[in-house]
Amino acid sequence: MNSTEPVIKVEGLTVRYGSDTVLQDVGFEVQPGEIFVIVGGSGCGKSTLLKHVIGIETPAKGSIWINGTDTSALDDVELRTLRMGIGMLFQSSALFGSMTIGENVALPLTEFTDLPMKDIESITRMKLGMVELAGYDNHYPSELSGGMKKRAGIARAMALDPAMLFLDEPSAGLDPVTSAELDVLIKKLNEGTGTTMIIVTHELETIFNISHRIIMLDRNAKGIIAEGDPRILRRDSDDPRVTDFFNRRVTEKKTKG
Amino acid sequence: MPHENSYHIEAAGSGVVTLVLTGRMDLERFGDLTGLIGAIFDAHSPSKLNVDMNGVSYLDSAGALFIVRLEDEARRRSVVFALSGLSREKMGILSLIDRDALTKPSLAPRERRMNVIEHLGVASIAAVRDIYDIMSFTGELMCEIGYSLTHLQKVRWGDVVSYMKKVGVDGLPIVGLISFLLGLIMAFMSSLQLKQFGANIYVASLVAVAMVRELGPIMTAIIVAGRSGSAFAAEIGTMKVNEEVDALTTMGFSPMRFLSIPKVIASLLTVPVLTIFSSIFAIMGGLIVGVLGLNLTIFTYIQQTMKAISVFDIVSGLAKSFVFAAAISAIGCQRGFKARGGAAAVGNATTSAVVTSIFLIIVIDSTFAIILHYV
The missing domain is CATH 3.30.750.24 (STAS domain)
Structure with missing residues (x-):
């Protein structure tokens, strides 16, 4: 793969639940090392799109290439191998409540590597240090705050040094300060490791603070209505749906609807 | 390169x-x-x-x-x-x-492994606390039942009917099948012995008395504990960990009345009926063995069955099943309300509901056996 080849390429993606079409003919590319943000209002299909890209759900139509591999052509074993190169932070962090934070982070290492326990512990400590949770290895998820859980979730997602990290609403449920701290951490990890970050969010601060490029989804359009640098889109876009979103403006129709 | x-x-x-x-x-x-x-x-x-x-x-x-x-x-x-x-x-x-x-050392020390004595101590304290919790829950439940009996219009009858379907109608096929096979096995095994004494006819009596007085209520209760008691604990436990129970409390509802009463009433009404079905299916199982294996006529078998069981047997079996129903539904709800944490807590609540219910079923049955002996 050369450096200009996209790490993710989505073409003609259509998602249907029964007779309800959620996404229609969606296509985009993600370049290596960039922070790519999928934005849009609630219910526009952001998380649905993410689940299809990582292969948790199967699209009705369309193709998804990850590192040049068409994921629809892969069997379960190949898909599992591909997923090992992908990290995912879920909206709820999805830490295993019966395990300590250290055990949560160490889990991918114990399952997918043959490293001795001493090395796994050492890597776990390093990962926790990278997300500023040093010393919390023996804590349980229930003993951590929302922001700490998100950071622990990132540490677990990055345990195997994936080339891509998907983050579903990382700021959901966090206060503005914690949310901003998380943005700084995501940016720091992206710059330090070169990991491609694909983030789903509707938080304007996150969008403007850390994204290199965005795509904006719209519920009525069932697809992408804008793509590019959010700072330029906010300044130059003449699409009222885009400007309304960036300026937190509520149209009369929306207030009535 | x-x-x-x-x-x-x-x-x-x-x-x-x-x-x-x-x-x-x-x-x-x-x-x-x-x-x-x-x-x-x-x-x-x-x-x-x-x-x-x-x-x-x-x-x-x-x-x-x-x-x-x-x-x-x-x-x-x-x-x-x-x-x-x-x-x-x-x-x-x-x-x-x-x-x-x-x-950097861990901020929380690694959990120390306990020795046998410590385990015994912790388990004893947990058992005492558990008994206290169950008694306290039972008291609260009795008060709510009392309130519901005096305010019948406040009972969520829609939920009661829904749970009656889940516990009774949906549970009937498995209760029926297990009871039928139990009757069949009991009749077959006993016939091997009784045949030697020419006492084939007493196979009908054995199946009828055993099922109506003991095994019918117990088997039904164990199946209900496994199917419905666990479901009650999982449902309330999930609501508890998702803060839905807290939402009910802050909205001014009594979670006990809102969640437990319909389940308890539905169980009290359906488990005795299931028990009757259980006995009927078991007798049918015995009948198959009696007719096909022992050359008894259907009429003779049923006549002997009727002769063997008394009204007292039926009433005592139903009384038992009524108490079993109360225990299973109450324990299911209590374990659900006790759930704290996440998915693992719901799993623990479910397991605990089933294990405790089965234990209580045996304890209640033993108590009944002693009481009925002196009645």
Whole structure:
């Protein structure tokens, strides 16, 4: 793969639940090392799109290439191998409540590597240090705050040094300060490791603070209505749906609807 | 062209050792690389260690951790350490590693393993607390039942009907099948012995008395505990961990009245009916063996069954099943309300509901056996 080849390429993606079409003919590319943000209002299909890209759900139509591999052509074993190169932070962090934070982070290492326990512990400590949770290895998820859980979730997602990290609403449920701290951490990890970050969010601060490029989804359009640098889109876009979103403006129709 | 994953050590005469690394330095190679640390220092005893990373095509955090460890070891042995060939990207990964974090002690101590005596003590305290919780819950439930009986319009009858369907109608096929097979087995096994004495007819009596007085209520109760008691605990437990129970409380509802009463009423109404069906199915199972294996007529078998069981047997069996129903539904709800934490807590609540219910079923049955002996 050369450096200009996209790490993710989505073409003609259509998602249907029964007779309800959620996404229609969606296509985009993600370049290596960039922070790519999928934005849009609630219910526009952001998380649905993410689940299809990582292969948790199967699209009705369309193709998804990850590192040049068409994921629809892969069997379960190949898909599992591909997923090992992908990290995912879920909206709820999805830490295993019966395990300590250290055990949560160490889990991918114990399952997918043959490293001795001493090395796994050492890597776990390093990962926790990278997300500023040093010393919390023996804590349980229930003993951590929302922001700490998100950071622990990132540490677990990055345990195997994936080339891509998907983050579903990382700021959901966090206060503005914690949310901003998380943005700084995501940016720091992206710059330090070169990991491609694909983030789903509707938080304007996150969008403007850390994204290199965005795509904006719209519920009525069932697809992408804008793509590019959010700072330029906010300044130059003449699409009222885009400007309304960036300026937190509520149209009369929306207030009535 | 990418370099092959390899390394070599160049030792100059003056104690200067150079480690030349090439290819990928990633998690896959981490185990091999860490083995190098001891080899370099023990075999070459360097006064200065140069690490040449010009040939490294890829460095991830595990590779960076190896470099940090190598540097720490050099510092510990007072060896001069120098890195070369670091690109901006590699520097970026190295800068992410918080060296203090690698040695920082855990803020929470690792849980100490308890010895047998401590386990026994903890288990005893938990058992006493559990009895206290069950009694306290039972008291509260009685008050709510009392309230519901005096305010019938406040009972959520829609929910009661729904739970009656789940406990009764949906449970009937499995209760029926198990009871039928139980009757069949009991009749077959007993016929092997009774045949020797020409007492075939008493197979009907044995199946009828055993099922109506003992096994019918017990088997039904155990199946209901496994199907519905666990479902009650899982449902309320999930609501508890999702803060839905707290939402009910803050909205001014009594979670006990809202969630438990419909389940308890539905169980009280359906379990005795299921018990009757259980006995009927078991008698039918026995009848098959009696007719096909013992040459009894259907009429003779049924007549003997009717002769064997009394109204007292039926009433005592139903009374038992009524108490079983109360115990199963109450324990299911109580375990659900006790759930704290996440998914594991719901699982524990469900398991505990089933185990405790079965234990209580046996205790209640024993109590009935003693009481009925003196009645």
